[in-house]
Amino acid sequence: MNDMASMRERVTAFCDTTKVPGYLAGVYRAGEHTILAHGTANVATGAPMHEDTGFLFGSITKIMTTTLVLQQVERGTLDLDEPVVTYLPEFTLAAAGAADKIRVRHLVTHTSGIDADLYFPDARGPGALRVYLDGLGRQCGTLFEPGEYVSYSNGGMIVAGRLLEVVTGTPYHELLEREVYARAGMTGSCTSAEEAILRSTAVGHFPDPATGEVRPTGMFMLPDTWAPAGSTPIGTIGDLLALGRVHLADGVSPSGARVLSPESTARMRTVSHDLGTPNVPPVGTGWLLTPYGDTTVLSMSGASPGGVAVLAVVPDQDLVFAAFGNDPRALALHDELLRGLLPEVKTADLEPRTIDLLPYAGTYRSNQLRVDVRIVDGQLEEQMTYEPADEVQEGIFSRFAGGGFPIPAQRYVPVGEGLFAPAGMPLEGLDGHARQLLVSYHGTGDGGPTHRCAGGRMTRRVPAGSR
16 A cells, blocks of 8 residues: 555654654555554563554544444434433432433533533442442533533543443443444454553653653553543554444444444434534534545544544545554644545635634633633733642543643634634644644623633633632
8 A cells, every 4th residue: 555655654754753652553445454553662661563552542432432322222222312311310410400401412422511521530340430420410510501512522421331331231341342342343452451461552651841752651541430431442553443444334344244224324424513613523423523624534533641542534535544652742643644645635714813802811611620811912821720629630630641730821813703723823734633723712691702612622711700
């Protein structure tokens, strides 16, 4: 495959320049597939990356959780339009009555409004999702009414995972292994570190901001409470290519086993909600429908402690691309390589604007995150502050993110009404995944917008003087 020779050169150059330790990439196109491995899987041991080296899928798991939900819809066990509490009476949120409004479809379309993106309870084993739901009801509220906006939702997927356990009577990990891994032919996949250690498995790394030198993560995976959102599933590039091929073949795996019906696979790639702003791709069911110029890519990226993976499916190109880098900086390489596989990508139609900045200044919040927006030298300046709920959650999140607090303030310039780009960043490069670097503001409240969206995640404006 000619693509791979060029890809190998680009991977080598990127890793040599950035000191990213190791990288894996795979391409399936029109009946052929190729996998490349580069560098080191773990700098502490010197173990090399191999084509079958395993890694944490991270949020790519959300595609699998959505698959499990739609399988139950096909079997008549679930109805997407029913309230979640119909099946899961234990589901509550801190705001009285808020959970009752959330329907099953909201969980898998990132439109539930559940405010739990940084909620990290620590529990292991089969009862972990019950622990998550118990704490959710006491500690987490909502950011908006269900269906009002899109906001990338770990919490929604975790509630979906617990919902699956209740309606099937089967633990989430068992469902995943039986109904997705086995059917899709994901023969190198597992759900625990104990299984992964028996084979070649990569670990994440964090770069030193000053020197670029990397250190291995001190945390392999997040707690089991986050399993349906992506904390525990582990597998190979070949496994992700197999999963992607299911969505090229209307729900049938490479081995011929049916994973989903044609109707369900079509539902997953049909727009369910479009926020109408360049920094947030339209959402299908599970998939993000990311525009790269005129080409729509079914995509999901997945962060793990010190690592980042991606799965991209392009039906009109008969193409699947999957990649993993064991350093967060590899996300830029994922995007570069995907662009090289697609038809020419047009740049985003953005240009600097002159608008009144005053309405956007204020404080915006979500679970354990505060964003103070002020006007400085004719630009918006955002200061992000992590405010942990307790020492346990602070410890988990800090190890997952590799530290890095406090986060430096960032300046933004207007490039549209309610749309801002990082100051000094060339606008012609802001397409595809890079559009998530834009910040948008939404809603109309007293004196300004009600919500801010960055990285696909909403924060809600709070009254002046609130803490």
